[in-house]
Amino acid sequence: MNLWKHAAKWDAPPSEDAVTLGEGGTPLVRSRVIGPALGLKNLWFKIEGCNPTGSYKDRFAASAVTHLKRDGRVACLGTSSGNTGAALAAYCARAGIRCFLAIVEGAPEGKLRQMRAYGAQLIRIKNFGSSPAVIDEVMTGLRGLASELGAGFEVSAFCFSPRGMAGVETMGLEVAEAMAGERFSIFSPAGGGGLTLAVARGVKSWGGAGRVHCVQPVGNDTIASRLRAGESRAVATPSTTSISGLQVGSVLDGDEVIAACRGLGGTGYVVADETVWSWQARLAREEGIFSEPAGAVALAGLEQAVARGEIALDEHAVCLVTGSGFKDERSLLRMTGETPTPLVERFADFAHAVRAGL
Numbered sequence: 001m002n003l004w005k006h007a008a009k010w011d012a013p014p015s016e017d018a019v020t021l022g023e024g025g026t027p028l029v030r031s032r033v034i035g036p037a038l039g040l041k042n043l044w045f046k047i048e049g050c051n052p053t054g055s056y057k058d059r060f061a062a063s064a065v066t067h068l069k070r071d072g073r074v075a076c077l078g079t080s081s082g083n084t085g086a087a088l089a090a091y092c093a094r095a096g097i098r099c100f101l102a103i104v105e106g107a108p109e110g111k112l113r114q115m116r117a118y119g120a121q122l123i124r125i126k127n128f129g130s131s132p133a134v135i136d137e138v139m140t141g142l143r144g145l146a147s148e149l150g151a152g153f154e155v156s157a158f159c160f161s162p163r164g165m166a167g168v169e170t171m172g173l174e175v176a177e178a179m180a181g182e183r184f185s186i187f188s189p190a191g192g193g194g195l196t197l198a199v200a201r202g203v204k205s206w207g208g209a210g211r212v213h214c215v216q217p218v219g220n221d222t223i224a225s226r227l228r229a230g231e232s233r234a235v236a237t238p239s240t241t242s243i244s245g246l247q248v249g250s251v252l253d254g255d256e257v258i259a260a261c262r263g264l265g266g267t268g269y270v271v272a273d274e275t276v277w278s279w280q281a282r283l284a285r286e287e288g289i290f291s292e293p294a295g296a297v298a299l300a301g302l303e304q305a306v307a308r309g310e311i312a313l314d315e316h317a318v319c320l321v322t323g324s325g326f327k328d329e330r331s332l333l334r335m336t337g338e339t340p341t342p343l344v345e346r347f348a349d350f351a352h353a354v355r356a357g358l
Contacts, residue, residue, distance in 0.1 A: 003062055003170050019066045019095045021052035023059055024170055028178050028318070033286040034299070035317075038306050042316040045289055046175060049324030053086045053114070055292075056171060056195065056322050060156045061087035063167030068152040069095045075151035077142050080104065080122075081129055081191075081245050082111030083323050084156045089120035097152070102138055104129030108244050111327055129247040132236040136250060157194040157252045165198050172202020175318050176210055184316035185211040185266070187305070189297035191245060192252030193223050193234070195322070200260035211265040214257055215301030217241035217273055223254040224268030227261055234258060242273050245294040245323070267310070269301035276300050281335045283321070290325035 003024030027047045035043030048056035065088070068076055076097050078088045081104035092099035099120040103112065105128050115122055127134045139155065146153035158165045175186055186203065188196040193214070200212040216224040219241030223234045234254025239247045261267070273293075280296035283289040298319040305311040344350055 003059055003167060005170075017066065017070060018062065019069055019091050020062055021058065021090065021094060023051045023062050025174065026050045026056075026171075028175065029287075029289070031287060034282060038303065039313050040306065040311075040317055041314050043302075044316065044318045045283075045287070045321050046171065046318055047289060047321050048171070049291065049295070049321065049326075053083075053090045054324035054327055055083035055087065056168065056320070057083040057087035057156060058091070059167040059170055060084065060161070060164045061091040061154075061167075064088070064152070064154045064161055064164030065091040065095050065097065067163045068092075068097060068154070071152070073097060073150070073152040075100065075149060076154055077146045077149075077151050078102070078154045079128075079138060079142065080111075080115070081107045081247055082327060083245055085115040085120065085122065086111060086118070086327075088154060089115045089118035092120070093118045100151075102128065102142060104247060106130070106242075106244070106247060108327070111244070114327075130239045130249060132238065132249045135248070139250075157192050158197055158256065159252055165194055168195060168198035169202035169205065171195075171320070172199035172204075172212070173206050174202075175199070176203045176206035176208035179208055179210060179316055179318070182316050183209050183312075184318060185213060185305075185311055186318045186320065187213050187215055187269075187298035187301045188320050189246060189294050189301075189322060190214045190216050190223055190257065191220060191248035192250060193254045193257035194252065195320070196223075197253045197257045197260050199320070200257070200264055200266070203264060204260070212261050213266040213269060213301060213305070214261050215269045215271060215297050217243045217246055217276065217297065218270050219243075219273065220246050220249060221270050222249065222251060223257050224270045226254075227258045227266070227268035232258060243276055243293045243297065244327075245292070246297065269304045271297060271300035271304065275303075277335075279303070280325070284325065284335065289321060291321045292323040292325055292327040295321040295323050295325075
C-alpha cells in the first residue's frame with residue numbers, strides 16, 4: 001500500500017506517471033503506555049517519519065513534483081522551515097528538476113543539511129517565519145519570480161499549491177479506512193493549517209465518522225483559539241514558538257481549517273512549547289516513537305481533550321506524528337543533554353553500571 005492506492009479519490013495522475021519514492025501507507029501504531037496512562041482504551045499514532053525523507057511532506061512533494069514533471073517544468077521554487085524543503089529537494093532530484101528554496105530564518109541546521117544533500121539551493125531570509133509581513137512579501141515575490149522564470153511554485157498550503165496538498169489528503173483517507181465503522185478523533189498539529197485541512201478533507205471524502213481537531217503552539221495561535229471560540233476567521237500573529245515547522249504566523253489555510261474542522265465536529269487546542277517537549281521525550285521513552293517536536297504537538301492537544309472531558313475514553317484517538325526525531329538536532333540535545341557517552345576501561349565496568357541501573 002502507498003500514496004497512489006488512493007489516487008482516484010484525490011484526482012492524481014495515473015500511478016505509472018508518478019514521481020515516487022514509496023511514500024504513504026505509514027504505520028498506525030497502538031499506544032501501549034501513554035494511552036492507558038491517560039485513561040484511553042484506543043490511542044493510536046500515525047507515524048509519518050517512516051516516509052522516505054522522514055516526514056508527511058513526502059505526500060505533498062510526490063503529488064506536487066509529479067504535476068511539475070507532467071507540466072514540463074525544469075525548476076521549482078519553494079519555501080521551507082525544514083520538512084517541505086527536504087521533501088521537495090528529494091523528489092525534484094528524482095525528477096531531474098532544479099530546486100531553489102527560501103528558508104525560514106530559524107530552521108534547524110540538520111534539516112538544511114538534508115536539503116543540501118539532495119542538491120537543492122537554499123537561502124535563509126531574515127524574519128521569514130516570524131513576521132506575517134515578511135511571509136507575505138516572500139510568498140508574493142516567489143509567485144512572481146516563478147511566473148517570470150517559467151518555474152514551478154510549490155508551498156505546502158492549499159492556497160498556494162492545491163495539487164500538491166491533495167496528496168496530503170491521503171493521510172486522512174488512510175486513517176478513515178483503518179477506522180472504518182468506528183468513532184474516532186484525529187489530533188493534528190498546525191502552523192499554517194494545510195495538514196489539518198488536508199486530513200479533514202480526506203476524512204470527509206472517505207465518509208468516516210471522524211472528528212478532526214486543530215492543535216497549535218501558544219506562540220502560533222492563528223487558528224485553534226478561533227475555532228474553539230466559534231469564530232469563522234483565522235488571525236495572523238507574530239510567531240514566537242520554538243517548534244520547528246509550525247512557525248507560520250500568516251493565515252494561509254486558516255479560514256478553511258476552521259470550517260472543515262467545525263464541519264466534522266472538531267475543535268481547537270493551544271499548547272505550550274514546554275509541554276510539547278515533554279511529550280516528545282515521553283513518546284521516545286515510553287512508546288519507542290522517535291518524533292520531532294512538531295510530531296508531539298497532537299499528543300499535547302489530546303492531553304487537554306482528556307482533561308476537559310472532550311473525548312470519550314473508549315473513542316479511537318489518532319495523533320499525527322508528523323516527522324522523525326532525526327529532523328531536529330536541537331530538540332535531541334534538550335532530551336539527552338550534551339554529556340558525551342561514557343568510555344570505560346573494562347567490561348566489568350560496563351557490567352557494574354548495568355547492575356546499578358536496574
